[in-house]
Amino acid sequence: MLFRSDWFAETLHALAGQDYPALQHLFLLNGAPDDPRLQPARDLIATVLPDAAVRHTGANAGYAAACNAVLSLVEGEGGLFCFMHDDVALAPAAVSRMVEELHRSNAGVVGPKLVHWDDPRMIQGVGRSEEHTSELQSPDHLVCRLLLEKK
DSSP, X not given: OOOOHHHHHHHHHHXXXXXXXXXXXXXXXXXXXXXXXXXXXXHHHHHHOTTOEEEEOSSOOOHHHHHHHHHHXXXXXXXXXXXXXXXXXXXXXXXXXXXXXXXXXXXXXXXXXXXXXXXXXXXXXXXXXXXXXXXXXXXXXXXXXXXXXXX
């Protein structure tokens, strides 16, 4: 497992700095709870986001499987989900803006503008679209799993 603590620390601090008022964090780590390779990630999460929930997938079944696992880990029927990998640092108002746009446009899915990590002036992607056939028209790299709950 490749663990880049420099990226992940920035990701966690960006999540901690979100201005959305009802934010909860759920991290899914690929591996077993006793896997020593995951300890640096667990320690960093506990330091930066001490109220975050951390769950282990047991194995790396892939991103889609991890996203689907959230449904069995979250209680209740309501809420909004923001799915990310571990190498995305959101701007402080990113979650609030996505929630506002979700409600404004009555969208089922929204996403942020993605910029390059080392040069945020360079746009990497501005979203994706889906046809009525549910085929993706332009794939993006979204990046940590976090849970948004409506208050």
